[in-house]
Amino acid sequence: MTAPPPLPESPPAAIEVRGLRVDYGNFTAVDDFSLSVPAGEVFGLVGPNGAGKTSTFRVLTTLMEPTYGEVILDGVDVLENMEAARRIIGYMPDLAPVPGDLKVWEFLDFHAAAYGLGNRAQRRQRVNECLEEVALNDQRDSWCKELSRGQTQRVVLAKTLLHRPRVLILDEPASGLDPLARRDLRTALRRLAAGGATVFVSSHILSELAEMCSSLCVMNRGRLLAAGTAEQVRQQLGNTNRTLTATLLDRESEAAAWLTAQPGVHDLRVSGSQVVFGFTGSDEDQAGLVTRLIGQGLLLRTFEEKRSSFEDILVEVAENNRRS
Amino acid sequence: MMPHSDPDTSPTPAHRHAAWNIWNNPIFRRYCQSRLRLRGMGITILLTVLVAGFLVAIAAAVRTRGDFSPVDSARGPIIPLLVVQGLILFVLGTAQVAGGMTAERDEGVIDYQRLIPMSPLAKVMGYLFGLPVREYVMFLATLPFMAWCLWQGEVSWRVWLPLYTAFFTSTLLYYLTGLVTGTVVRNRRWAFLISIGLVFALYTVIPQMSRFGLVFFKYLTTSPVFAEALPGILPKDAGAVVATGQRLLPTVKFFNLDFSETVFTLFTQGGLILTFLVSLCRKWRRDESHLLGKIWALGFFIWVQVLLLGNALPLIEPGNLFPSREFNRMMRLDPNWQPAVMEAMALSAIYGLLTLGMLHVISSMITPTVDRQIQGWRRARKLGHPRIPWLTDAGSGWWFSLAMALAGGVGWYIFTRAVVESRWFPGQVVPLQVLGYFTALLFGVGVGFQALLETRGGPVARLTAILVGVVPLMVGAVFCVIGETFYPIGVWVIGISPFSQPFYAAGSVLPISDLPDSIARAVPLAFKFWLLVFALGAGWLARDLLARRKTIAEASMQATGAEPIEGA
Numbered sequence: 001m002t003a004p005p006p007l008p009e010s011p012p013a014a015i016e017v018r019g020l021r022v023d024y025g026n027f028t029a030v031d032d033f034s035l036s037v038p039a040g041e042v043f044g045l046v047g048p049n050g051a052g053k054t055s056t057f058r059v060l061t062t063l064m065e066p067t068y069g070e071v072i073l074d075g076v077d078v079l080e081n082m083e084a085a086r087r088i089i090g091y092m093p094d095l096a097p098v099p100g101d102l103k104v105w106e107f108l109d110f111h112a113a114a115y116g117l118g119n120r121a122q123r124r125q126r127v128n129e130c131l132e133e134v135a136l137n138d139q140r141d142s143w144c145k146e147l148s149r150g151q152t153q154r155v156v157l158a159k160t161l162l163h164r165p166r167v168l169i170l171d172e173p174a175s176g177l178d179p180l181a182r183r184d185l186r187t188a189l190r191r192l193a194a195g196g197a198t199v200f201v202s203s204h205i206l207s208e209l210a211e212m213c214s215s216l217c218v219m220n221r222g223r224l225l226a227a228g229t230a231e232q233v234r235q236q237l238g239n240t241n242r243t244l245t246a247t248l249l250d251r252e253s254e255a256a257a258w259l260t261a262q263p264g265v266h267d268l269r270v271s272g273s274q275v276v277f278g279f280t281g282s283d284e285d286q287a288g289l290v291t292r293l294i295g296q297g298l299l300l301r302t303f304e305e306k307r308s309s310f311e312d313i314l315v316e317v318a319e320n321n322r323r324s
Numbered sequence: 325m326m327p328h329s330d331p332d333t334s335p336t337p338a339h340r341h342a343a344w345n346i347w348n349n350p351i352f353r354r355y356c357q358s359r360l361r362l363r364g365m366g367i368t369i370l371l372t373v374l375v376a377g378f379l380v381a382i383a384a385a386v387r388t389r390g391d392f393s394p395v396d397s398a399r400g401p402i403i404p405l406l407v408v409q410g411l412i413l414f415v416l417g418t419a420q421v422a423g424g425m426t427a428e429r430d431e432g433v434i435d436y437q438r439l440i441p442m443s444p445l446a447k448v449m450g451y452l453f454g455l456p457v458r459e460y461v462m463f464l465a466t467l468p469f470m471a472w473c474l475w476q477g478e479v480s481w482r483v484w485l486p487l488y489t490a491f492f493t494s495t496l497l498y499y500l501t502g503l504v505t506g507t508v509v510r511n512r513r514w515a516f517l518i519s520i521g522l523v524f525a526l527y528t529v530i531p532q533m534s535r536f537g538l539v540f541f542k543y544l545t546t547s548p549v550f551a552e553a554l555p556g557i558l559p560k561d562a563g564a565v566v567a568t569g570q571r572l573l574p575t576v577k578f579f580n581l582d583f584s585e586t587v588f589t590l591f592t593q594g595g596l597i598l599t600f601l602v603s604l605c606r607k608w609r610r611d612e613s614h615l616l617g618k619i620w621a622l623g624f625f626i627w628v629q630v631l632l633l634g635n636a637l638p639l640i641e642p643g644n645l646f647p648s649r650e651f652n653r654m655m656r657l658d659p660n661w662q663p664a665v666m667e668a669m670a671l672s673a674i675y676g677l678l679t680l681g682m683l684h685v686i687s688s689m690i691t692p693t694v695d696r697q698i699q700g701w702r703r704a705r706k707l708g709h710p711r712i713p714w715l716t717d718a719g720s721g722w723w724f725s726l727a728m729a730l731a732g733g734v735g736w737y738i739f740t741r742a743v744v745e746s747r748w749f750p751g752q753v754v755p756l757q758v759l760g761y762f763t764a765l766l767f768g769v770g771v772g773f774q775a776l777l778e779t780r781g782g783p784v785a786r787l788t789a790i791l792v793g794v795v796p797l798m799v800g801a802v803f804c805v806i807g808e809t810f811y812p813i814g815v816w817v818i819g820i821s822p823f824s825q826p827f828y829a830a831g832s833v834l835p836i837s838d839l840p841d842s843i844a845r846a847v848p849l850a851f852k853f854w855l856l857v858f859a860l861g862a863g864w865l866a867r868d869l870l871a872r873r874k875t876i877a878e879a880s881m882q883a884t885g886a887e888p889i890e891g892a
Binding site for chain 2: 023024025061062063064065066067068069070079080082083086087089091093095096097098099101102106110111113114115116159
């Protein structure tokens with residue numbers, strides 16, 4: 001009798017963090033942080049300074065042992081099998097330093113040699129590929145100490161890509177980059193993710209991550225506040241506030257009176273032909289409100305929605321936490 | 325950033341860099357690249373060659389005058405060249421290693437190196453030979469001149485080979501000291517100062533310790549081997565005089581075994597080199613690791629005790645252990661020289677103080693912080709262990725401190741007994757209860773400190789060390805200076821300090837004790853009282869330690885949601 005075929009299994013998460021906690025004496029930098037990131041995703045971690053991002057990343061990259069918790073990267077238990085984990089990790093620290101006494105190619109060649117990327121010719125080829133990846137080929141023979149902040153970031157990113165890591169952990173990679181370089185970084189990260197690598201990237205600028213990542217999470221004072229797509233994060237953070245502006249052909253006062261009586265409407269004011277009001281509710285609630293408004297026989301010329309920016313949300317969350 | 329090629333995310337195959345293959349070590353090669361650039365190297369090499377060349381040229385010029393034989397004039401520059409080589413390797417190299425290591429840590433570059441897939445030993449080797457690579461090249465630049473002097477001076481290989489072997493092991497030892505300092509000390513300037521200070525102390529302060537019975541320390545330097553080689557490298561007449569003088573001096577004895585200076589230097593330095601390598605590998609594997617594992621720490625403590633005893637005991641019978649013996653011999657003062665009783669007491673006290681100091685330092689190395697203990701519980705639960713394994717960093721260091729206190733007590737007792745019961749003090753017997761006093765002292769002061777460190781943490785332990793260890797010494801000294809009437813008060817206050825305890829012990833419990841009348845009553849009373857206080861305090865701290873570890877275990881259990889574990 002032949003054995004039955006194995007049941008199909010769901011692919012393991014590339015990054016699995018369970019109940020992570022990092023204490024520095026009496027100070028808890030990361031508290032009960034759990035996360036699961038599927039392979040091939042560009043996942044963002046956002047939070048204000050001191051949120052615990054760097055501590056989390058240092059645990060993920062085996063540079064620090066957590067007080068509690070478990071971290072599995074691509075099926076490898078980071079805390080139990082450090083050497084194996086280090087082979088699949090590409091880490092770019094915050095304010096990534098470079099040794100000033102080396103040239104760009106020497107710095108990259110040293111790492112290529114350390115990772116055992118073949119003979120001198122093979123290493124040279126790989127170094128060139130990575131330099132091209134970060135658009136820094138023309139700086140190949142420059143001294144590391146002569147690079148600008150943005151160029152330094154790109155050199156370190158090239159170093160991080162050298163050994164083709166399966167999990168890339170990038171701490172604030174976009175800081176110091178000009179808008180063009182940021183766009184290119186975005187493209188490069190997406191391309192890496194498309195190739196199967198999982199990218200975990202942090203920033204304290206939420207909008208930057210929202211553009212770069214397929215999903216993200218928000219962290220503050222060591223705790224995970226929300227995770228998911230940008231829109232899911234917005235909802236989880238409870239920020240369903242938006243400002244709506246209805247421009248009418250006439251009967252503004254009648255519209256204002258009707259709207260004031262509707263649930264979720266607040267801070268209403270009339271300005272010429274426009275009725276501007278705050279609304280709290282889901283997208284469905286908002287759609288119902290607009291349908292009912294038109295149903296009142298009012299002649300609606302335009303309807304405009306303005307939501308809080310991600311930065312506003314993050315500032316609000318941080319402020320609320322500080323107050324609490 | 326333009327798309328270049330299809331992203332390939334397959335990780336690189338496993339690759340190991342053999343630790344012994346220095347030439348292909350990426351860290352070594354990286355430093356060769358940065359520190360051997362012609363622009364930076366040129367001037368340095370030129371200066372080195374000029375100095376070495378000048379020394380040899382002077383010797384050659386002297387030869388042309390005909391005042392000295394060719395052999396003697398060629399031997400003339402050997403010692404100055406050795407000094408130059410020593411400065412290059414020992415001073416410049418050590419500073420470079422300690423400073424370079426701290427700089428890497430300071431700038432954060434060390435995180436990259438921590439992640440690269442090389443074994444910890446390969447990384448240590450890379451730094452050991454890479455960071456001071458310029459100093460190695462400077463040393464090599466002096467070698468042709470030295471080779472010429474040795475050849476022309478007809479110096480036997482039996483002389484220069486041991487000398488350079490000791491040179492090499494000493495260099496490794498100092499560089500490893502620099503690496504350890506650079507790895508542990510976070511401030512670049514302090515790391516530099518400490519490592520240079522250590523090397524300086526090795527050649528100035530530490531040799532003085534060998535005059536007080538701690539002979540082992542001089543083998544951490546090249547001095548013994550250099551002294552042994554001296555007759556062979558000096559001009560022939562001077563060499564003969566030195567050789568005659570050396571024949572009067574004792575040879576190296578380790579218990580009943582005879583060793584050459586070179587072999588014993590290699591033996592002593594080899595142990596330390598191995599210990600430093602272990603420490604560095606531990607630190608490279610994980611930054612938070614203790615410098616030494618518990619078994620290694622205990623073994624190291626016992627090894628130093630054995631070395632101290634092995635060197636000191638054979639020197640007692642001929643009287644060479646006593647500092648006044650050498651002074652008397654040099655000054656040709658008294659043909660019927662006898663060591664003073666105070667000398668014997670001081671030797672015993674210094675041995676005890678050193679043992680206590682080592683106990684403190686090594687205990688600090690193996691004591692886990694509260695965070696470390698919680699991490700230990702997390703891991704123990706994950707692996708299904710009923711408790712934190714004893715030998716891990718998270719395990720309590722108390723039992724190992726206790727074992728060291730016992731071993732130290734025995735070593736101190738053996739040393740004291742050998743000194744006091746020697747032929748110099750006929751009829752004296754050191755009773756077994758002295759062993760009890762010594763062990764109680766090491767327990768009360770040493771193990772008590774460890775328990776304090778483990779329960780209350782570093783800041784509290786350090787503050788206590790200052791308040792209890794240093795302040796009473798100062799206050800007591802002030803009382804003693806006021807006048808003889810205040811001596812007893814001064815003695816009682818000074819007795820609070822653990823640093824005074826070994827001296828009080830020697831003055832109180834040894835049968836040869838010969839204290840001045842003014843303090844003869846106060847010292848034994850103060851010693852026994854404070855010893856009782858320290859021993860009771862250490863016992864209370866041990867109980868507190870047990871309770872706190874239990875609390876930590878329970879707290880970590882709640883945090884991880886684990887089932888209570890029997891006996892946890």
